[in-house]
Amino acid sequence: MTSLPDHPIGVFDSGAGGLTVVRSILCRMPLERVVYFGDTGYVPYGPRPAEQIRCFAVDACRFLRDHGAKLIVMGCNMSSAMALVQARAAVDCPVLGTIDAGASAAVEATRTGRIGVAATEGTVRSGAYARAIRALLPSAEVYEQPCPLLVPAVEAGVQDGLLDEAVQESVGPLAVHRPDTVILGCTHYPLVRDEIQACLGRDVRLVDPADSLAERAAAELAGRALEATEKPPTRLVCHASGPPDSLQLWARRVLGLDLPEVGRIDIH
Ligand code: DGL
Numbered sequence: 001m002t003s004l005p006d007h008p009i010g011v012f013d014s015g016a017g018g019l020t021v022v023r024s025i026l027c028r029m030p031l032e033r034v035v036y037f038g039d040t041g042y043v044p045y046g047p048r049p050a051e052q053i054r055c056f057a058v059d060a061c062r063f064l065r066d067h068g069a070k071l072i073v074m075g076c077n078m079s080s081a082m083a084l085v086q087a088r089a090a091v092d093c094p095v096l097g098t099i100d101a102g103a104s105a106a107v108e109a110t111r112t113g114r115i116g117v118a119a120t121e122g123t124v125r126s127g128a129y130a131r132a133i134r135a136l137l138p139s140a141e142v143y144e145q146p147c148p149l150l151v152p153a154v155e156a157g158v159q160d161g162l163l164d165e166a167v168q169e170s171v172g173p174l175a176v177h178r179p180d181t182v183i184l185g186c187t188h189y190p191l192v193r194d195e196i197q198a199c200l201g202r203d204v205r206l207v208d209p210a211d212s213l214a215e216r217a218a219a220e221l222a223g224r225a226l227e228a229t230e231k232p233p234t235r236l237v238c239h240a241s242g243p244p245d246s247l248q249l250w251a252r253r254v255l256g257l258d259l260p261e262v263g264r265i266d267i268h
Contacts, residue, residue: 001095003070005228008035008237009217010069012060015043015155016250017187018075021098023254024214025073033232035067041242041266044151046120048078050082053122056268057083058090063239063267065091074098074215076122077185077209081128085203094220097255098168101216102183103208109205110181113140116204117186118196121146124185129185143177145170147186148197155246167195174200180207191250239263
């Protein structure tokens with residue numbers, strides 16, 4: 001399929017978390033539009049085996065490419081950690097992942113070389129962030145913390161006391177290592193950034209890979225002369241494999257967008 005400048009950027013995630021990547025993309029590239037797939041019928045990905053995540057990621061990339069994506073941004077750290085090679089082989093458009101983007105942003109941000117990574121069980125198990133950070137900064141000390149409570153809490157839209165408890169229990173153990181920088185290594189976590197910052201303290205720099213990922217996406221499109229040149233009528237179209245509620249909730253909270261219609265399709 002030929003890609004054209006007015007085609008959308010494809011983004012996917014297990015659920016609503018990837019909307020944080022959409023936010024960075026739409027802010028960085030005001031003329032671009034996004035087609036999004038949230039795998040809400042299968043969230044959370046965290047406890048699932050690598051082989052299944054590879055299949056899911058390939059399905060999602062094919063789905064987005066079939067919907068005209070000129071570039072696919074894997075708004076899912078776990079897929080980026082486990083399935084980047086397979087996804088790139090499955091579609092004839094560029095595919096970007098979060099891991100290198102997050103690692104390089106953290107290496108730029110750190111002063112002490114003590115870097116924490118808050119992520120899903122699967123991403124921690126893969127060791128992808130630790131490898132990517134050490135490739136850039138061999139002396140780095142990397143502390144990876146699995147946070148299995150956070151994705152279900154965010155998908156459910158939990159707030160206040162219960163959310164603070166989940167954040168404390170999940171991210172709190174990182175504090176003992178005294179990191180000066182912590183990567184939000186799951187796209188759901190920037191949605192509870194304030195709570196994570198409060199838990200770790202003001203002095204810890206939180207790195208959201210989405211910002212450098214959006215920079216990379218912009219460079220990729222520029223390099224291929226695929227940048228949109230006209231304002232699109234609709235900036236975001238969403239599809240989901242399960243209930244659309246979390247996408248609608250977080251699109252409103254994060255993007256200020258109403259998503260009246262979310263296409264429902266099980267792609268697996
Ligand atoms: N938000 C995804 C990530 O960035 C996956 C979260 C999950 O479903 O466990 O890894």
